[in-house]
Amino acid sequence: MNAAHTIVIVGAGPRGTGLIERIAANAPELHGERPLDIHLVDPHPPGGGRIWRQKQSPLLRMNSMAEDVTMFTDDTVPLDGPVRPGPTLHTWAQDVREGRTAAQAAPEVLEEIRNLGGQDFPSRRLQGVYLRWVYETARAALPPDVTVHEHRGHAVRVRGPRDGRQQVTVRGRAEPLEADLVVLTLGHLDAEPDAGQQELARFAARHHLVHLPPDHTADTDLTRLRAGEPVLVRGMGLAFIDLMVLLTEGRGGRHENGVYIPSGEEPVLYAGSRRGVPYHSKIGYPWEGERPPLPRHLGPAEVRDILSRTATPDFRRDLWPLVAKELGHAHYHRLLTAHPERAAMALEDFSEKYAAAGPDGPEVAALVASAVPDPSDRLDLEALDNPLDGVRHPSFASFQDAMRAYITADLERRHDPRNSPDLAVFLGLLSVYGQLTALGDIGDRWHGFFSHLASGPPGLRLRQLLALSRAGVVRFLGADMTVETDEAHGLFRARSATVPGAFTEARALVEARLAQPSLRDSRSALLSALHDDGAAGTGTGLLRVDPADGRILYRDGTVHPRRFALGPGTTARTGAAFTRPRTGGPAFRQNDATARALLTFLRDPPRRDRSAR
Known part of the structure; x- marks a missing residue:
């Protein structure tokens, strides 16, 4: 044998x-x-x-x-x-x-x-x-x-x-x-820490501070974060949500009727990131009716065409226009199919003109403006991806109110079937990802964009985040968060573009994300x-x-x-x-x-x- x-x-x-x-x-x-x-x-x-x-x-x-x-x-x-x-x-x-x-x-x-x-x-x-x-x-x-x-x-x-x-x-x-x-x-x-993380770790060791590098939150030693003390948290994706849960409910706190009842063992989390906001809530209703036909504007033929022109496509130049057009196709197909009363053009007419328009020119914007009267029904990918761009607040206090309003609005939208084009965009994101796998490494921008829109937490977690914010256990820092080290005082210091001139100091810093x-x-x-x-x-x-x-x-x-x-x-x-x-x-x-x-x-x-x- x-x-x-x-x-x-x-x-x-x-x-x-x-x-x-x-x-x-x-x-x-x-x-x-x-x-x-x-x-x-x-x-x-x-x-x-x-x-x-x-x-x-x-x-x-x-x-x-x-x-x-x-x-x-x-x-x-x-x-x-x-x-x-x-x-x-x-x-x-x-x-x-x-x-x-x-x-x-x-x-x-x-x-x-x-x-x-x-x-x-x-x-x-x-x-x-x-x-x-x-x-x-x-x-x-x-x-x-x-x-x-x-x-x-x-x-x-x-x-x-x-x-x-x-x-x-x-x-x-x-x-x-x-x-x-x-x-x-x-x-x-x-992964081994990069040069920036190594320097932060050395600074923390010199001053007996706590620095927790990128890691799976479930495997991180959170006992080093002390009750009542401020903790800077860099990252507001899913690792942040895990951290938030383990340091609150995981330490004996509880949520009752939208109110957080602290145990007294929680640290105070000051959270920020590049975007300054948490990932969008998972959509809270099922799909009903006709699905948008996908792929339509970014499929195997388009991928082959891109690869025929360059072996290393640039995401912004070569891919983003097609990605945006595909997601727009999913959004407007659903809007005109499920909610035709909110459109000024029939689906067949719109689809024909949309297909003929250039992928990144003014034609699409003009077509959408004429076909969709209410701006809130139009797809704005840039606003979805970077909601705090250009937003400034005079104080952290005013920004906390604004962030709670932003999260509340996101929860309401993502759980209202009247906004079902959002779910169609989610399906479009899945379709696009399936095509982009053939192109190899296209950089992190796409993966971050996808995660922010499609891989967010359940609505329950964002409602808990709101309760923790109202209780003062979580405080929002804003967008473009940076962390400095103060050798003289032995502290980490965080700033953001959202609240100019303000800063927060702490003896603990958590990198709430996976290692690259x-x-x-x-x-x-x-x-x-x-x-x-x-x-x-x-x-x-x-x-x-x-x-x-x-x-x-x-x-x-x-x-x-x-x-x-x-x-x-x-x-x-x-x-x-x-x-x-x-x-x-x-x-x-x-x-x-x-x-x-x-x-x-x-x-x-x-x-x-x-x-x-």
Whole structure:
């Protein structure tokens, strides 16, 4: 009997789980005659991995509704492999409640499953139970001669020739794992601090201050932040929301009828960022009626045209005009379809003129002005992205009132179905992200714009933020926040453009964001070793991969035939951790392409490999 082929997958979280699901789906067509061993390496249990592990605070929640989370393909995903439908998180919870599916979880998580509604935002530990079930289901669907071996530990090195077997070193394991192919599905990783963060850390050490660098909030030592003391917080995205929750409810405070009742253990958070505002609230109503046809103005043909003109497109020059036109198409299609009484032009007439207008000229603005009488019904992407541009306040006190009004208005808008074009824009953002993955690293501006509009917190969290602001536990600093160090007084000092001349001082500074991906400076020994071996990175730190199947690119211009990578640290990163049903799922497409490449390689190895045997 022939010896088994071997694949090592490094990373057992959602991406590694999704890849196993796609291997199982494609195996009936592509799996050859030889047995296959899959070695799964991760220090955390398979399924949830680090971020979605079941052992974490129940206060930490997803920023997606249960009905909007799936790990399974549907017929909207452009696959070469077969569609294998499966339950959304919400449907799976129903199956558990009604006895059709078993879930292995702590009693308090089972209680959450029993009470989970489709439009609820589940805890991350509940999502970890769902992911574990998906992993076990995918593993059970593999052919009998495909075996999965789990290894709890950190992979630290990959060695081996391009035309031969690879060796994956796992910390604490005496012998490396031998592999025909290696796939990295590492998720978000920590990175060494950059020069600015190192200087802040040295300043903090000299003056016995607290400096918490970019990190996963759930893994940060927050005990160093003392009750009642001011804390500067730089960043107002999802990491800030986690920080806010863990330092308030996590310290015994509680919310009652829109009022925060403090425990007395909370610090006082002074929060600011580049935009100076939190991410927009998640939309709080379901989709109804006709969806906008997507893609329309930024699809595969436009991507091919861009790549024919330049290998390194400039986001603002080459992509933003098409992005804006695509999002405008989604917005106005929905407005004229669902709310025609608010338009002065029929959909057919508008669509024809909109398609003929240039992507970034005055024609679109003139057309919209004539077709949509109420300016509040028009899409203003710049105002959505940078609401505090040019806004100035005479004092922090007046700015607090303005920020509470801004957050209240955002909550009202994002929970009112009369504003359903906002949900159409969300679908447009997903469509655009699916197209942009083919272009590699296009910089951080797009990712930040997408996250601000599409990856915000549940409305509940922003209502809690309002309560914390009224209680004085959270205070807003404004936009273009900067942090200075005062050697004479041993303090951090924060300023913003929104309140000129004002500043806030504190003995603690928290960088409320994830570390930037960094191939060269990653704290992953595996990625650092890959960089030393010649793997190619981008200026923003992403690992370069072939967008067709995830094979790793090297600085000498070659593609490694036996090494693959998927996920947020690569140039093929996608916009969200999980896929919303019936939205095309670019991560599913990537997983499928990689799974098929792996199985095809093993079934039909390159000629040099065959002769070597």
